[in-house]
Amino acid sequence: MAELKLLGLSYSPFSHRVEWALKIKGVKYEFIEEDLRNKSVLLLQSNPIYKKIPVLIHNGRCICESMVILEYIDEAFEGHSILPKDPYDRALARFWAKYVDNKAEALWESFFLKGEEQEKAKGEIYEMLKILDNELKDKKYFVGDKFGFADIVANGPALYLGILEEVSGVVLATSEKFPNFCVWRDEYCTQHKEYFPSRDELVIRYRTYIQPVDALK
Known part of the structure; x- marks a missing residue:
């Protein structure tokens, strides 16, 4: 089974976008709440350029930026298409x-x-x-x-x-x-x-x- 983690904030619209897409796809994931005033080592290592949430970690590989993550989710997982086919x-x-x-x-x-x-x-x-x-x-x-x-x-x-x-x-x-x-x-x-x-x-x-x-x- 694929290991899927989402580093984010429960009240962030950017994290919410990613959670929404994962729920549409019916994919199980672990949500890890970040404190942006005291960023975790995992976040800093996962997104060393921007040091921002959200970050999706799929089998140890990190995907950053919410819109990029949405497209990744659409392509990586089966289920309802998020982007149109046409x-x-x-x-x-x-x-x-x-x-x-x-x-x-x-x-x-x-x-x-x-x-x-x-x-x-x-x-x-x-x-x-x-x-x-x-x-x-x-x-x-x-x-x-x-x-x-x-x-x-x-x-x-x-x-x-x-x-x-x-x-x-x-x-x-x-x-x-x-x-x-x-x-x-x-x-x-x-x-x-x-x-x-x-x-x-x-x-x-x-x-x-x-x-x-x-x-x-």
Whole structure:
């Protein structure tokens, strides 16, 4: 039997992507919780370049970066395909996954930073939401009629954005401004909640990092 370990954080959207893919494939794995303030020797050895989670260790071989890991999982294990079979759809899925992934830093900065830097990050997220609102009109999935690669990568705006909004009291994605995105997000969270971390635990975790707006008054 293959030995499979995942180094990650239970509240990280990047770790969550990988866990989701493994669950879709029906693959058993050992989850090893990391402390990024005191990184383990195993993490430092497994990802010596970036020293970041997640890292998938498959039979002693290390794969780093969540999107790279997703593609590896799809190719290494049998079961439901994560990436589309059609070459064009596969390219499209990679495009949207990369677009959303590139906005991850701005998403966190919209809530964790202050002043001009925060406003700049918010502007970038508003632009992303505008684009997604247009792209996801009358669509359940990014590509075709099946949940897949781009949808997993989009767990940031689909799930974690809502968590950060709840914790901070700052709402970026309103149904008035982005109706199509909000409909898609509600469907996403309803249909796939079995794969999500505990929402209550995520809220508790992120409250330790973000001060609500009311507390600043």
